[in-house]
Amino acid sequence: MVGDGNLARVRVGLIGLGRMGQIHAAALASRCPSVDLVCVVDADEARAAAVAARHGVAWSTDPDHVFDDPTIVAAAIATPTATHADLVRRAARAGKHVFCEKPVSLDRSATLGALEAAAAAGIKVQIGFHRRFDPDWVAVHERILAGELGQPYLFRTSLRDMRAPPVEFLAGSGGFFLDVTIHDLDVARWLVGEVVQVSAHGASVSGPAFAAAGDLDTAVVVLHFENGALGVIDGSRCAGYGYECSTEIMGSAATARVDNPRARNYEWRTPGWAAYELPRDFEQRYPTAYALELEAFAAAVRDDTPPRVTGLDGLAAFDLATAADLSWRRGVPVRLRPVRDPDGVRYEVDVTAGS
Numbered sequence: 359m360v361g362d363g364n365l366a367r368v369r370v371g372l373i374g375l376g377r378m379g380q381i382h383a384a385a386l387a388s389r390c391p392s393v394d395l396v397c398v399v400d401a402d403e404a405r406a407a408a409v410a411a412r413h414g415v416a417w418s419t420d421p422d423h424v425f426d427d428p429t430i431v432a433a434a435i436a437t438p439t440a441t442h443a444d445l446v447r448r449a450a451r452a453g454k455h456v457f458c459e460k461p462v463s464l465d466r467s468a469t470l471g472a473l474e475a476a477a478a479a480g481i482k483v484q485i486g487f488h489r490r491f492d493p494d495w496v497a498v499h500e501r502i503l504a505g506e507l508g509q510p511y512l513f514r515t516s517l518r519d520m521r522a523p524p525v526e527f528l529a530g531s532g533g534f535f536l537d538v539t540i541h542d543l544d545v546a547r548w549l550v551g552e553v554v555q556v557s558a559h560g561a562s563v564s565g566p567a568f569a570a571a572g573d574l575d576t577a578v579v580v581l582h583f584e585n586g587a588l589g590v591i592d593g594s595r596c597a598g599y600g601y602e603c604s605t606e607i608m609g610s611a612a613t614a615r616v617d618n619p620r621a622r623n624y625e626w627r628t629p630g631w632a633a634y635e636l637p638r639d640f641e642q643r644y645p646t647a648y649a650l651e652l653e654a655f656a657a658a659v660r661d662d663t664p665p666r667v668t669g670l671d672g673l674a675a676f677d678l679a680t681a682a683d684l685s686w687r688r689g690v691p692v693r694l695r696p697v698r699d700p701d702g703v704r705y706e707v708d709v710t711a712g713s
């Protein structure tokens with residue numbers, strides 16, 4: 359593997375420069391002290407050249423530009439989900455560590471294949487569950503770990519987009535649970551514990567487009583945790599009023615709440631009213647978390663420590679999301695069995711539920 363050991367800054371190539379990739383480009387170029395962004399890649403030549411010019415780095419339309427460069431140590435992947443597994447495999451073959459956006463694939467065996475190729479090559483894989491790096495969520499996690507919440511009773515998250523992403527994106531997204539709820543399912547495991555049952559309900563309320571595509575724009579997922587706690591996740595593609603990502607965990611000793619912060623710290627007051635600006639999207643809500651997740655990835659590569667969100671975490675969240683999808687489609691609860699092995703937790707999903 360190239361370049362391991364005593365690296366001051368980790369040389370990274372970024373592949374995929376759409377909505378998420380451009381956020382990562384800005385973070386890698388100027389907000390991650392352990393990163394040296396070397397080049398950016400996008401299939402769209404004009405986009406690659408424009409993002410490269412913005413950050414003063416090299417560009418290409420070919421991911422091999424990253425994989426064939428012996429001075430590049432790690433790849434960050436933010437291309438459409440359907441391309442991730444192949445790119446992870448190619449990174450593994452080239453001995454590059456990988457930061458990969460969620461989910462690794464829409465297909466379980468492709469996910470497993472990519473993770474096995476990475477493990478065999480000895481590269482690190484970190485999945486883009488950015489909330490695990492947001493200072494507010496991290497503070498709550500640390501206090502829960504320290505025992506300050508006591509026994510968890512109830513977990514609640516809301517993840518609501520102000521407006522739906524472009525139709526072309528939706529077509530390859532894997533559907534609501536794999537694309538959106540997967541973040542909440544990851545934090546459910548992280549903050550409360552493993553899940554043994556998922557019941558999902560969905561609706562397409564904003565117009566006919568979602569139902570026509572076999573997808574949904576509004577969902578409620580009920581979780582039963584192994585430790586006895588209950589959870590409820592609500593999600594929307596069409597909240598209208600703004601972007602919301604909030605949580606609450608009620609426990610025997612305390613209740614933790616991460617509310618949706620304001621976009622700006624001022625209010626506008628008029629007789630009888632106070633108004634403040636809400637975040638409009640994930641870019642506005644989470645710039646710090648997106649930078650910190652990439653900084654943590656680079657630090658893990660540089661220091662040869664395990665990433666804080668592993669490929670197996672990505673697989674576990676994928677399994678929970680596919681269980682939610684199955685539950686919604688079949689109209690029944692789906693049971694899961696978390697199996698612990700030395701590397702982490704793997705889920706066995708009762709795919710016969712409701713069949």
Ligand SMILES: NC(=O)c1ccc[n+]([C@@H]2O[C@H](COP(=O)([O-])OP(=O)(O)OC[C@H]3O[C@@H](n4cnc5c(N)ncnc54)[C@H](O)[C@@H]3O)[C@@H](O)[C@H]2O)c1
Nearest residue numbers: 374375376377378379400401402436437438439459460486
């Ligand atoms: N963590 C988060 O909060 C978050 C938010 C949004 C999207 N995502 C994830 O990020 C990924 C990208 O989503 P997006 O919304 O940025 O998509 P997008 O469609 O806006 O951008 C994808 C980009 O990849 C380029 N591309 C496509 N195939 C390529 C290839 N083979 N090689 C190089 N470039 C290629 C496209 O030209 C485009 O610029 C998805 O997996 C999505 O699930 C994560």
